[in-house]
Amino acid sequence: MKFKISVTDWVNSIKTGENVWDDDAESSFAPYLVRRNLICDSTIMDINKVNVKGLDKKLVYDYLHQTTPRDMKTVHARKQPNKLEKEYLQCVKDYYGYNDEKSRDALRVLTVEQLEQIKTSQFKGGRT
DSSP: OOOOOOHHHHHHHHHHOOOOOOGGGGGGOOHHHHHHHHOSTTTHHHHHHTOOTTOOHHHHHHHHHHHSOTTHHHHTOOOOOOHHHHHHHHHHHHHHOOOHHHHHHHHHHSOHHHHHHHHHHHOOOSOO
16 A cells, blocks of 8 residues: 655654655655755755765665754754744834844844834724
8 A cells, every 4th residue: 555755744754863764655755855855054965965866765765864963853943033023023114114134133222112112103093
């Protein structure tokens, strides 16, 4: 019986170090998509080594599984915005006409009282 494993499951198995390879699931392994999802500064050289046409899928999976750092999932996680940024970013953008980058710089400089003043000046009324 053939079953499919998603690209996300393949990538997560390589990142975490658990081996999910099964000969029945080989057809669902897409080396290009897996390599594309693993690209970062610490893995680019290893991914380039298996970027060869005609390599066996098991060989590509085993190489990536053995050479990828196990802590990659935590190291390259997306940075979450802090509470001030979530609450006041849009207000600062509207008030000063800044883009995202300049607004984040302004958030570092402005005090909480100034940010509250900007937020209240942006209030247009209506229902809450």
